[in-house]
Amino acid sequence: MKLTKLLTSAAVALGLATTAMAADKTKVGFVYVGPVGDGGWTYEHDQGRKAVVEAFGDKVETVYVESVPEGPDAERVMTQMALDGADLIFTTSFGYMDQTINVAKKFPKVKFEHATGYKQAENVSVYSARFYEGRAVQGHIAGKMTKTNTIGYIASFPIPEVIRGINSAYLHAKKVNPDVQFKIVWAYTWFDPAKEADAAKALIEQGADVILQHTDSTAPQAAAQAAGNVVTFGQASDMGEYAPFPRVSSIIDDWGPYYVARTKAVMDGTWASVSTWDGIGAGMVGIGEISDAVPADVKAEAEALRDALASGEYHAFTGPINKQDGSAWLAAGETAADFGDDGLAGMNFYVEGLDAEIPN
Known part of the structure; x- marks a missing residue:
């Protein structure tokens, strides 16, 4: 017992x-x-x-x-x-x-x-x-590297996060290449390799020799590699298996x-x-290694832009910037930060120069 x-x-x-x-x-x-x-x-x-x-x-x-x-x-x-x-x-x-x-x-x-x-x-x-800070760096490289002046963008869903990225990439591509134009394909998915590959192929057929993406698979990288002479950027992770070309850099989420x-x-x-x-300054957004496929001077410019964004010396949305309809958004010298983050957080418009419509 x-x-x-x-x-x-x-x-x-x-x-x-x-x-x-x-x-x-x-x-x-x-x-x-x-x-x-x-x-x-x-x-x-x-x-x-x-x-x-x-x-x-x-x-x-x-x-x-x-x-x-x-x-x-x-x-x-x-x-x-x-x-x-x-x-x-x-x-x-x-x-x-x-x-x-x-x-x-x-x-x-x-x-x-x-x-x-x-x-x-x-x-x-x-x-x-x-992420829009990383898109600024990508846009700079894209604008410098395109030979056709046509940049393709695979977008996921028409939410402010994605629209901010498109605007930031376009503004910085346009700044270094006034002749650049963007072609945007909405995939309506975060992850669907077949849809993403089809979107990349469609953009390449429209003359895009640079592809940016706000979708999550490496399918656009593979499509670009198969096409040859098409520049890509890693999305969310380094996608370094496609470096040094077509993937010439990346946005890395940490x-x-x-x-x-x-x-x-x-x-x-x-x-x-x-x-x-x-963002970049706090380390939550990283810029993946810029490969030697990027000309040395362009690489140096992109790294300087990255560092200016990280330090706060430069803001990705710095005026003068108009909305797509021509109305003023930011005056010369103004930044989006001057008005708090609400405007960026709810961004629902394209900037002037983008020839596309935001779907409902």
């Missing part, structure tokens, strides 16, 4: 210890719009998840679900993560915004971080990167430091709802 009681007590103690250990472990969930092997957007978010694991070891447990459509299924995935004990959930695509808010209301003790959105709550933060900091905030009880929008 005494032995049985001792064994029972030991089992209870062991169970309590196991429970305590489990309680000490912070569980962090990630909801991905694409596959972790997309080579772009989702790949870099998953690198951020791995940075959390590396930083905290057995003090943290991470889980993720990939290729989650933007819609009702996203809400189901988030709900299940919360029910499974997640303390913190990163929802990593703009189209998860309303679903994140909805689920956060049901689980007020769970912290949520939504990427590229603008709706906050007491337990929902938002975060994004100033989410790791942010994910580590926000996880630590949950662990030490200091987490609060914030809005974060960082």
